[in-house]
Amino acid sequence: MRPGIRKALPVIVAAVAVLAAGCAGTRQRDGEPSERERYWHYAKEEVPSFSSYGRISGWRPLGRNELVVWTRFDEAYILRVDPTCYELDTAVGIRLESRVSGTISSGFDWVRVGRNRCRILSIHPMDYRLMKQEERELRQQSKKGGS
DSSP: OOOHHHHHHHHHHHHHHHHHHHHHHOOOOTTTTHHHHHHHHHHSSSSSSEEOSOOOOOEEEEEEEEEEEEETTEEEEEEETTTOSGGGGGOOOEEEOOTTTTTTEETOEEEEETTTEEEEEEEEEEEEHHHHHHHHHHHHHHHHHHO
């Protein structure tokens, strides 16, 4: 083995272990809803637009043409975009592009994924506070049941 590879081997092994642990932690148990189903469970009626306050504080893909964006830590929206949107489910970052500053509208505005512009087809606000509250209650119940 070459000296450069020998020095890099522990770093490579550690990186693979971290990646494997991350994948193991995201595994879905039998009978549990998928991440997409979990988010859609808390979705409200479709709305035409929302205020982005000039930025988003986070986002998560729910599949090839759906994502959740957070405008604040406790305010989230599910966006459904054009089915021809490529790389959304594997993107590292996104950008919302709006015709009206601070307002994101379905039918008029886009999610930028790399070089792709994906038209927003629908917007569904989420009851994200309720989602987090119910998740906390489930964790507390499972701790009590496991004691």
